[in-house]
Amino acid sequence: MSTRFRRLALIGIGLIGSSIALAARRQGLVESIAISTRRPETLEEARELGLGDVYTTDPAEAVRGADLVILCTPVGAYEAVMEAIAPALEPGAILSDVGSVKRHVVRTVTPHVPEGVHFVPGHPLAGTEHSGPSAGFPELFVKRWCVLTPEPEVDRKAVQRLVAFWSAMGSQVETMDADHHDMVLAITSHVPHLIAYNIVGTVADLEEDTQSEVIKFSASGFRDFTRIAASDPVMWRDVFLTNRDAVLEMLGRCLEDLSVLQRAVRVGDGPGLEALFTRTRAVRRSIIDAGQDSAAPDFGRPHEQAPAPQEHYVREHGGGDDA
Amino acid sequence: MSTRFRRLALIGIGLIGSSIALAARRQGLVESIAISTRRPETLEEARELGLGDVYTTDPAEAVRGADLVILCTPVGAYEAVMEAIAPALEPGAILSDVGSVKRHVVRTVTPHVPEGVHFVPGHPLAGTEHSGPSAGFPELFVKRWCVLTPEPEVDRKAVQRLVAFWSAMGSQVETMDADHHDMVLAITSHVPHLIAYNIVGTVADLEEDTQSEVIKFSASGFRDFTRIAASDPVMWRDVFLTNRDAVLEMLGRCLEDLSVLQRAVRVGDGPGLEALFTRTRAVRRSIIDAGQDSAAPDFGRPHEQAPAPQEHYVREHGGGDDA
Numbered sequence: 001m002s003t004r005f006r007r008l009a010l011i012g013i014g015l016i017g018s019s020i021a022l023a024a025r026r027q028g029l030v031e032s033i034a035i036s037t038r039r040p041e042t043l044e045e046a047r048e049l050g051l052g053d054v055y056t057t058d059p060a061e062a063v064r065g066a067d068l069v070i071l072c073t074p075v076g077a078y079e080a081v082m083e084a085i086a087p088a089l090e091p092g093a094i095l096s097d098v099g100s101v102k103r104h105v106v107r108t109v110t111p112h113v114p115e116g117v118h119f120v121p122g123h124p125l126a127g128t129e130h131s132g133p134s135a136g137f138p139e140l141f142v143k144r145w146c147v148l149t150p151e152p153e154v155d156r157k158a159v160q161r162l163v164a165f166w167s168a169m170g171s172q173v174e175t176m177d178a179d180h181h182d183m184v185l186a187i188t189s190h191v192p193h194l195i196a197y198n199i200v201g202t203v204a205d206l207e208e209d210t211q212s213e214v215i216k217f218s219a220s221g222f223r224d225f226t227r228i229a230a231s232d233p234v235m236w237r238d239v240f241l242t243n244r245d246a247v248l249e250m251l252g253r254c255l256e257d258l259s260v261l262q263r264a265v266r267v268g269d270g271p272g273l274e275a276l277f278t279r280t281r282a283v284r285r286s287i288i289d290a291g292q293d294s295a296a297p298d299f300g301r302p303h304e305q306a307p308a309p310q311e312h313y314v315r316e317h318g319g320g321d322d323a
Numbered sequence: 324m325s326t327r328f329r330r331l332a333l334i335g336i337g338l339i340g341s342s343i344a345l346a347a348r349r350q351g352l353v354e355s356i357a358i359s360t361r362r363p364e365t366l367e368e369a370r371e372l373g374l375g376d377v378y379t380t381d382p383a384e385a386v387r388g389a390d391l392v393i394l395c396t397p398v399g400a401y402e403a404v405m406e407a408i409a410p411a412l413e414p415g416a417i418l419s420d421v422g423s424v425k426r427h428v429v430r431t432v433t434p435h436v437p438e439g440v441h442f443v444p445g446h447p448l449a450g451t452e453h454s455g456p457s458a459g460f461p462e463l464f465v466k467r468w469c470v471l472t473p474e475p476e477v478d479r480k481a482v483q484r485l486v487a488f489w490s491a492m493g494s495q496v497e498t499m500d501a502d503h504h505d506m507v508l509a510i511t512s513h514v515p516h517l518i519a520y521n522i523v524g525t526v527a528d529l530e531e532d533t534q535s536e537v538i539k540f541s542a543s544g545f546r547d548f549t550r551i552a553a554s555d556p557v558m559w560r561d562v563f564l565t566n567r568d569a570v571l572e573m574l575g576r577c578l579e580d581l582s583v584l585q586r587a588v589r590v591g592d593g594p595g596l597e598a599l600f601t602r603t604r605a606v607r608r609s610i611i612d613a614g615q616d617s618a619a620p621d622f623g624r625p626h627e628q629a630p631a632p633q634e635h636y637v638r639e640h641g642g643g644d645d646a
Contacts, residue, residue, distance in 0.1 A: 258518070
């Protein structure tokens with residue numbers, strides 16, 4: 001089975017699209033890359049970065065002759081993209097995407113997929129808080145999960161070729177049902193992002209002088225929420241518009257638990273608080289055991305060197321007013 | 324003014340206490356260090372690590388002859404510690420602490436402080452998710468804030484000496500009112516920790532097979548919450564027991580905002596969601612501008628190298644079943 005594709009068409013060229021272009025090229029997975037994006041400035045940026053071989057603002061032109069087409073636009077644009085590209089898709093081509101929600105994508109895309117085209121939805125669990133074609137880098141997918149959610153009737157060989165494509169870019173690939181994907185991602189990703197956006201929004205509403213102190217002292221926990229809440233706004237809007245049911249279900253569970261916790265704080269329930277805070281450590285240990293994070297201290301950021309000893313602050317024999 | 328102390332007494336020798344011992348020694352800030360802790364095993368660990376000069380389970384013995392005493396136990400133990408050490412504190416000594424809440428500490432400690440002892444509460448905004456004497460390292464405070472909250476009547480020279488002590492260990496030192504400290508920390512630190520503990524707790528209650536998938540795919544956001552929620556349970560219990568009012572006030576604001584956001588998801592308010600997600604980016608930028616974090620991608624963790632191209636996954640001329 002060959003994992004090499006004749007032509008890869010990327011519709012949309014943000015962080016994920018540009019990283020696929022760089023990784024697929026570096027790993028020798030494609031002969032040529034066609035890039036299509038709606039905004040001419042973005043297309044020009046992709047061209048200057050040398051991400052592809054063909055550049056066009058017309059997605060139908062990009063997919064002509066492509067045996068692998070990957071939708072990398074926000075999920076909200078899929079319907080319009082499919083209307084534009086469906087007549088130009090080659091028989092036998094594999095059509096995939098990188099959207100963060102999957103049931104909605106299956107519902108939206110499937111009716112447009114021509115006979116003989118294999119639709120295999122995908123979701124690489126990789127990203128940074130940066131967006132745009134210049135944010136991409138070829139190592140983005142290394143040791144990151146990529147979840148594929150093909151419907152049962154989809155051609156198995158097409159699925160295998162796409163598995164091999166993502167594996168060659170360094171991903172660990174897992175196949176599952178679209179609904180199950182959406183539920184697992186709601187709790188691992190969507191609700192954490194919603195909560196992070198929310199708390200950062202609360203801070204943005206504080207009086208100006210308090211806000212500036214919050215920023216100054218943000219390293220004590222808040223900083224990590226702001227990093228999560230700095231991801232692409234349009235992508236995240238679409239996630240919440242298209243995975244509403246799973247998000248509301250999981251958010252509802254969190255809010256129930258938060259009410260219990262809020263009450264424990266109000267009544268001063270020390271043993272209850274300590275029990276919860278101890279229990280959560282076990283989840284953390286499982287994540288380290290599963291190789292999903294390191295146990296390195298201080299949130300992964302390196303500590304600076306200590307200042308040299310005996311600098312001007314330190315005077316052994318004083319000389320000041322209380323020496 | 325000398326920043327060198329004759330004897331530093333550390334009551335409690337966890338992450339912060341052991342880091343103070345290492346940093347103060349390395350910077351030549353103290354002639355000798357007395358370490359006291361309640362549990363003999365912990366004391367033995369500190370001795371094996373060579374953190375001090377004198378080791379005792381009796382805090383009164385540790386503070387005898389000390390001109391700087393720093394309480395590094397959980398805040399919940401301060402009352403008992405003060406009852407034990409008050410008669411042994413030297414006139415002229417500076418008494419400080421490292422607790423994460425300050426108004427409660429002022430209320431608890433002040434009645435026990437003997438005439439002539441200078442009580443200057445402190446809070447180094449530094450830490451990792453690890454605890455215990457072996458978790459300490461001398462660079463922990465470098466470029467981190469240390470907030471001091473002396474009451475207005477406290478001796479200015481004592482405050483200055485403590486400022487110099489923390490500066491020499493690498494901290495940026497700020498002085499403010501205890502109530503103000505507690506409000507700012509409630510939103511930058513305490514509520515984020517409460518929310519992180521909460522969502523990790525929700526996951527701990529999921530069915531076992533879903534939970535194992537959540538752990539597997541945790542890199543998509545949840546992982547960063549578990550890191551926050553892995554901090555010392557007893558310390559955090561005491562934070563919520565002793566900064567209740569500010570925590571409930573700030574948590575209340577967050578919950579109001581979350582109700583609005585939940586409704587926006589339910590009714591599919593795309594423009595509202597996008598507006599919030601855009602607004603929060605500005606807060607993130609302020610934090611980077613303030614030097615409190617770097618703009619480095621992917622939550623600060625390095626990416627692994629990509630696999631070598633043309634490995635077994637990639638066969639240019641096929642040979643498999645669909646070549």
